[in-house]
Amino acid sequence: MSLTLYFHPLSSFCQKVLVALYENETPFERSIVDLADADSSARFKKVWPIGKFPVLRDDAKDQTVPESSIIIEYLAQHYPGRTQLVPADPELARQTRMRDRFYDLYVNVPMQKVVTDRLRPSGLNDFHGLEEAKALLQTACGMIDQKMATKTWAMGDAFSMADCAAAPSLFYANMVMPFGDTCKNAAAYLARLMQRPSFARALEEAQPYFRFIPK
Numbered sequence: 726m727s728l729t730l731y732f733h734p735l736s737s738f739c740q741k742v743l744v745a746l747y748e749n750e751t752p753f754e755r756s757i758v759d760l761a762d763a764d765s766s767a768r769f770k771k772v773w774p775i776g777k778f779p780v781l782r783d784d785a786k787d788q789t790v791p792e793s794s795i796i797i798e799y800l801a802q803h804y805p806g807r808t809q810l811v812p813a814d815p816e817l818a819r820q821t822r823m824r825d826r827f828y829d830l831y832v833n834v835p836m837q838k839v840v841t842d843r844l845r846p847s848g849l850n851d852f853h854g855l856e857e858a859k860a861l862l863q864t865a866c867g868m869i870d871q872k873m874a875t876k877t878w879a880m881g882d883a884f885s886m887a888d889c890a891a892a893p894s895l896f897y898a899n900m901v902m903p904f905g906d907t908c909k910n911a912a913a914y915l916a917r918l919m920q921r922p923s924f925a926r927a928l929e930e931a932q933p934y935f936r937f938i939p940k
């Protein structure tokens with residue numbers, strides 16, 4: 726087995742890559758990183774000094790691959806399987822990348838802003854940044870709701886990298902700012918994602934850590 730994933734089961738960007746790995750039953754070794762533990766953090770930063778996960782290490786090809794989207798592109802290129810994570814057609818591939826970017830930048834990032842603001846020492850909260858993040862999340866949810874009125878998956882009938890990005894982003898966004906009443910198509914899409922075996926498995930593995938999510 727040449728692939729090792731450095732990750733944490735609770736992390737939304739790591740779940741995105743887990744979904745891609747589980748979709749194609751790609752074998753990999755797990756290296757859980759605990760950033761709160763000095764040794765674990767130091768070991769991980771030797772692999773990727775930026776210190777953000779997920780990171781994929783491929784010993785067979787001597788490649789260290791950071792960034793969730795780049796990892797999924799790498800898997801699609803070097804370890805393809807029955808789920809085509811990035812379509813072969815260049816136009817469809819561009820659209821898939823665009824939707825992947827959309828979920829990362831306009832759902833995952835503002836969702837994380839809401840969660841991490843809760844971890845700040847009292848008196849150091851970023852109220853303005855928080856309001857901006859919530860407004861962005863609301864706009865994004867409205868756009869997703871429109872798009873998903875007629876689709877099963879982000880790109881239509883085929884599950885892709887865009888759905889890997891959407892699953893944890895929408896799951897946690899719904900936790901911090903529930904959208905079931907206002908964005909019914911987005912909520913139905915999230916329900917489909919949660920039933921998809923790859924994401925259901927990632928969620929089940931994250932379950933023991935949910936108590937660490939700041940309320």
Ligand SMILES: N[C@@H](CCC(=O)N[C@@H](CS)C(=O)NCC(=O)O)C(=O)O
Nearest residue numbers: 736737738776777778779792793794
């Ligand atoms: N652009 C990166 C974002 C990765 C990211 O933000 N990871 C978070 C966990 S979900 C992280 O490592 N947080 C720890 C930190 O910032 O110290 C990707 O797509 O992989």
